Amino acid sequence: MTAGLRAGTRPAVATAVADRLLRHTARALPERGAGPDPGRLHLDWAGPVGSPLSLSLSDERAVQAACGLMHVHGRATGGPAPLAVDYASAVTGVLAALGVTALHVGRAGGLDLREVRTSVSQGALLAVGQYLAAATAQGGHGPSEPELPAGEADSGLATLVTSDGARVEIETLDPGAWREFWAGLGVPPAVAGRGWLPFQQRFATAVCPLPGALRRTVRRRTLADLRAAAHHAGVSLLTVRSDPAPAACPEPWQLIPGPGTDGDTRVVSGSRRDAALPLAGLRVVESTRRVQGPLAGHVLRMLGADVVRIEPPGGDPMRGLAPLAGDCSARFLALNAGKPVVEADLTTARGRAAVRALIAGADVFLHNWAPGRATRFGLSAADLLPAHPRLVHAGASGFGDAFGDRPPAGTDYLAQVHSGLAAAVRPADEPPAPSLMTLTDVLGGLVCAQGVLTALAARRATGRGGRVHSSLLSAGALVPRPAHRAHWTPLDRPLRTADGHLYLGPRARRHPEAVCRVLDAASVEDAPARTARRTTDDWRARLAEAGLTATPVLTDLADLPRDAAFRAAVAPPDPAAAYARPRTPWEFA
Numbered sequence: 001m002t003a004g005l006r007a008g009t010r011p012a013v014a015t016a017v018a019d020r021l022l023r024h025t026a027r028a029l030p031e032r033g034a035g036p037d038p039g040r041l042h043l044d045w046a047g048p049v050g051s052p053l054s055l056s057l058s059d060e061r062a063v064q065a066a067c068g069l070m071h072v073h074g075r076a077t078g079g080p081a082p083l084a085v086d087y088a089s090a091v092t093g094v095l096a097a098l099g100v101t102a103l104h105v106g107r108a109g110g111l112d113l114r115e116v117r118t119s120v121s122q123g124a125l126l127a128v129g130q131y132l133a134a135a136t137a138q139g140g141h142g143p144s145e146p147e148l149p150a151g152e153a154d155s156g157l158a159t160l161v162t163s164d165g166a167r168v169e170i171e172t173l174d175p176g177a178w179r180e181f182w183a184g185l186g187v188p189p190a191v192a193g194r195g196w197l198p199f200q201q202r203f204a205t206a207v208c209p210l211p212g213a214l215r216r217t218v219r220r221r222t223l224a225d226l227r228a229a230a231h232h233a234g235v236s237l238l239t240v241r242s243d244p245a246p247a248a249c250p251e252p253w254q255l256i257p258g259p260g261t262d263g264d265t266r267v268v269s270g271s272r273r274d275a276a277l278p279l280a281g282l283r284v285v286e287s288t289r290r291v292q293g294p295l296a297g298h299v300l301r302m303l304g305a306d307v308v309r310i311e312p313p314g315g316d317p318m319r320g321l322a323p324l325a326g327d328c329s330a331r332f333l334a335l336n337a338g339k340p341v342v343e344a345d346l347t348t349a350r351g352r353a354a355v356r357a358l359i360a361g362a363d364v365f366l367h368n369w370a371p372g373r374a375t376r377f378g379l380s381a382a383d384l385l386p387a388h389p390r391l392v393h394a395g396a397s398g399f400g401d402a403f404g405d406r407p408p409a410g411t412d413y414l415a416q417v418h419s420g421l422a423a424a425v426r427p428a429d430e431p432p433a434p435s436l437m438t439l440t441d442v443l444g445g446l447v448c449a450q451g452v453l454t455a456l457a458a459r460r461a462t463g464r465g466g467r468v469h470s471s472l473l474s475a476g477a478l479v480p481r482p483a484h485r486a487h488w489t490p491l492d493r494p495l496r497t498a499d500g501h502l503y504l505g506p507r508a509r510r511h512p513e514a515v516c517r518v519l520d521a522a523s524v525e526d527a528p529a530r531t532a533r534r535t536t537d538d539w540r541a542r543l544a545e546a547g548l549t550a551t552p553v554l555t556d557l558a559d560l561p562r563d564a565a566f567r568a569a570v571a572p573p574d575p576a577a578a579y580a581r582p583r584t585p586w587e588f589a
Helices: 011-027 062-066 069-077 087-108 120-127 128-136 177-185 187-203 211-220 223-233 292-302 331-335 349-360 412-419 439-462 472-475 506-512 512-518 524-533 536-545 557-562
Strands: 041-044 114-121 167-171 238-239 253-257 282-287 306-312 341-343 365-366 394-397 466-471 502-503 548-551
Touching: 011 041, 011 087, 011 292, 011 439, 041 177, 041 536, 062 087, 062 120, 062 502, 062 548, 062 557, 069 412, 087 114, 087 120, 087 439, 114 238, 120 439, 128 238, 128 557, 167 211, 167 223, 167 331, 167 412, 167 548, 177 187, 177 223, 223 238, 223 524, 238 412, 253 439, 282 292, 282 349, 292 306, 292 331, 292 439, 306 349, 306 439, 365 439, 394 439, 439 466, 439 472, 466 472, 506 512, 512 524, 512 536
Parallel strands: 041 114, 282 306, 282 365, 306 341, 365 394, 394 466
Antiparallel strands: 167 238, 253 466, 502 548
16 A cells, blocks of 8 residues: 555544555555555545535534434434544545545556545435435335433433343344243233334334333343343343443454465456446345445445345335335335345245356345355355355455354444444443444445455456455444543533524634633533523524634434535435435545
8 A cells, every 4th residue: 555645634533544444455455555545535524525515514523413413313312412433534434445445446447537535524424324315205204203201311222221230232123032032021012012113113213212111120120130031032132331442343354365366357347337437347246134235235336336136025125114215115225226126035946046147247246144144045155256256255244253153133233332332422421322323334334345345456456356254343343432431511512502403613612611701601511501592593603703613403304405505415305216315425536
């Protein structure tokens, strides 16, 4: 790799994450100094180039406020709240590495691409893409944001507290296992059943208002009781630590070159859907579900690859989840629109043969199956690479090998717990709990895609494919976090105004005495009461007169496509797509 990313006023965390990933990519390539050139990257706080956003957003928290992250993360606790980590910057660091590596692959294939641009605001918008689609769907109504009981600030979280003070996160995708778990704790099936829908919908709504009876039951039982019930029912359970340090720090991905010797470096010819994009001509076959895997395929498609989905007979069940955009789930379309579908029953020999035939003409096979499933289907790297030595076989999991052959359910919230994010995303005066925004799913999909690009870059040099593996855990470990949980003052949280919320800029937070003078507040603690008396625009003007900045906090994602400042970054609903969606986060020149 060449010298590190170019210095300047670019976002430091995004730059550091991108640099780490590009160094990891360079180590996988056979020739030193022949890897992706980070000098071709332009990384900013806001974009696209020339949009009004580039003049108004200049730090992580401003981006979180303006792009909806505070809104989605705060749903479970009753109001907008910042993530206490630089999450948007971490997402953007992966996007930056993806752009630079894709540019490298495209240039090696003969495309005249000189540079790539992205920004933290575009990373943030990609992170809320599914929530944006649901909020703007034109075809139907989905699960609304439930009202939280007054005085119960954490009642929208899924985290449970035992009689001996343990905070636990449970996971199952099986309603029978859910019912059996609660039966083991003495809860009647009807009561347990009322909790199943909000528990499952938390992936879509970012809030989980479980019936109070379930929480009270847990508070009367010990951690040992819950572990016994979970083990009996086959429900995964992890305790939530207060230490933000990750329990493990795996490499972002592992790449194992395929068998054989260096050979043909040509590319399998696809349809070249858009020859101006760096992955034009590459074909990807994916068998994925939920978020992590589909997002990886979505990213590869945005970079120009042709992506074909394998779905079970009748289609992916997620297609029917409300809200609908036309006749399909808006959340599903946010990750899968534009991917042709081949239906195949992988439990049958005929279905598996059909998939092998598709893979024979592909550059990449991508899946996020549970451990062992690829081997049972005869579709593991060991099964496919001997006959297709140029194939990139990409698997994305929840935990990699961190738990051996008995991993917990590989879902976002358990990955947040084990990676330390559940403690890091909240300040020290709040109990640790995962964000119900799917943080590691988004990062996991992006890291998986970067692993694929690394394997494609290596194949350009050697002609050999290989097996690449990433996980939610390895993605979560990328998010920088302090050694100890952050301590906040009222100025570190959104301030309620007469017509919304306002988040103070970094200079204002560093100079609380100046803020108190503008607000006519006796102390920092008095500030929230003062800001409620005037409108957001009024306070912004008054703060600006004192040389202080503040950002209005977005609290309705449906407002994004109507905001002129976001016109270049967000595509509104239209006849072709009945939901709003972030535009591609890269600009290639």
